[in-house]
Amino acid sequence: AQSVTQLDSHVSVSEGTPVLLRCNYSSSYSPSLFWYVQHPNKGLQLLLKYTSAATLVKGINGFEAEFKKSETSFHLTKPSAHMSDAAEYFCVVSPSGGSYIPTFGRGTSLIVHP
């Protein structure tokens, strides 16, 4: 069994300040972990993914995430928020071992103030 917990439903930051979106997971197998972004009325776009290579993963638009097995976490960060980062972010876990069915977190809405 697997699950994902996104610890914050909303995160509000000022433009130019750091972003932290938190994600904890549980999985019976060595998981693959993903962060997707969804802008209003759009589909989901992959930001980055972890697949058991480097624990610090760099993605698009300046985002990165660090896989911490001991803490079962995969938090998403960005040093400096931009207005265009305002969107919904989903943390997703996908197990190894033959399943193609990922599990989504409930999402975190990132609000960026001027």
Added chain:
Amino acid sequence: DAMVIQNPRYQVTQFGKPVTLSCSQTLNHNVMYWYQQKSSQAPKLLFHYYDKDFNNEADTPDNFQSRRPNTSFCFLDIRSPGLGDAAMYLCATSRGNQAGTSTDTQYFGPGTRLTVL
């Protein structure tokens, strides 16, 4: 450059009137998924195909059906839409690794927003 295409982007139907949403892909991926997403919620998986093998989620209502006539196309049929079926419907694909791992990225279409009057 569009890789996963959904038509139409917006669909309005009447209560109880059947509706079909379509999805096509240019990625030649084995796996295609249909998700339902309601406002401020995560996408909820309805079903998926691995090639021609259909896999229904246990809690997907019988009102929802799907067809995949070939690798490129997949359809979502809602036989008798109710007001509660108003949502964004997302199609996604993934390569489908033959080794059975799930490192695959999902590629999403832009979605079809369904309104039920």
